[in-house]
Amino acid sequence: MKNQPFVASWSGGKDSAMAYYRAIQSGMTPKRLLTMFQEDEEVSKSHALPLKVVQAQAARLDIPLMIRGAGWDDYESKFIDAMDECRANGITHGVFGDIDLEGHLEWVQKTCAKSGIVPIHPLWQEPRRSILEDLLAVGFEAVIVVVNTNMMPAEYVGRIFTRQLMDELESLGIDSCGENGEFHTVVIDGPIFSSRVPVTFGEVRENEGYVFLTVSLEA
Numbered sequence: 001m002k003n004q005p006f007v008a009s010w011s012g013g014k015d016s017a018m019a020y021y022r023a024i025q026s027g028m029t030p031k032r033l034l035t036m037f038q039e040d041e042e043v044s045k046s047h048a049l050p051l052k053v054v055q056a057q058a059a060r061l062d063i064p065l066m067i068r069g070a071g072w073d074d075y076e077s078k079f080i081d082a083m084d085e086c087r088a089n090g091i092t093h094g095v096f097g098d099i100d101l102e103g104h105l106e107w108v109q110k111t112c113a114k115s116g117i118v119p120i121h122p123l124w125q126e127p128r129r130s131i132l133e134d135l136l137a138v139g140f141e142a143v144i145v146v147v148n149t150n151m152m153p154a155e156y157v158g159r160i161f162t163r164q165l166m167d168e169l170e171s172l173g174i175d176s177c178g179e180n181g182e183f184h185t186v187v188i189d190g191p192i193f194s195s196r197v198p199v200t201f202g203e204v205r206e207n208e209g210y211v212f213l214t215v216s217l218e219a
Contacts, residue, residue: 002027006093006120007066007086009108010035012049012057013185014142014161015097015123015177018135020061021192022122023095031091033058034066034082041069047184048146048212053199056217060193076111083115093118099179100125128177132166140190143201144183145213151182154211157204161185186215 001023008020010033024030035054036045043050051067058065066085070078083094094117098104105121112119123131135142142161147154152174159165166176175182188197202214 001093001120004028004093005031005091006095007032007034007083007091007117008063008095009097010054010057010065011047011097011184012044012054012187013047013097014135014140014187015099015131015179017097017140017142017187017190017192018131019095019097019122021138021140021190023120024192026122028093028095028120030061030063031089032064032066032086033061034068034079034086036075036079037067037069039069039071041067045070045075046146047186049186049215050217052217053186053197053215056197056199057187057193060195060197062194080111080114083112083117087115087117091117093120095120095122097121097123099123099128099131099177101179128175128179129166132161132177133163136161136163138191140187141196142185142187143213145186145201145215146184147211148182148209149206149211150209151180154204154206156183157211157213158201 006028010016068078068082096108108119144159147157169176198218200218205212
């Protein structure tokens with residue numbers, strides 16, 4: 001994998017950050033980030049991060065950011081369009097943060113094949129807890145910004161990701177990796193960034209079974 005140019009699928013959360021970190025450690029060369037946004041391109045899909053926050057992450061990675069606004073109906077076509085652009089610019093590989101959900105792996109493999117992009121999954125089939133332990137060991141800082149209240153209590157939104165939190169979630173029978181959509185995070189510091197991402201956290205809002213923590217850049 002040494003020196004292979006890649007585009008990173010970037011949610012702004014812990015799994016995409018760890019996959020990016022592992023790819024760098026293996027000698028691959030980052031060329032672009034791709035973040036999928038809602039149709040209005042104001043906040044990211046799933047993690048609901050404002051564009052300025054994702055741009056601030058990208059600036060601290062010193063990597064160009066690509067975004068695509070999409071609904072669920074045209075998500076795949078917009079994703080393939082972005083992969084086509086990467087391939088046209090000499091990027092041969094894509095790095096993804098999936099861990100063990102076969103459906104996610106198959107979707108990535110299928111869509112990347114249409115653009116001639118080779119998908120790489122640095123976290124694939126590693127025990128979930130092992131990934132989280134490594135996340136903290138190498139110095140990442142992540143905060144829970146979205147909680148699916150059908151799967152875990154709303155009061156976990158805003159919590160900093162720690163071993164204590166992992167133990168607490170697991171004691172309640174909640175997957176501490178959130179791989180099944182229990183929660184999403186934003187990464188605000190870590191070994192891949194040139195400096196800490198200067199964010200502030202505001203009000204909590206609810207929508208259709210989810211709670212969202214407002215994230216913005218410091219003024």
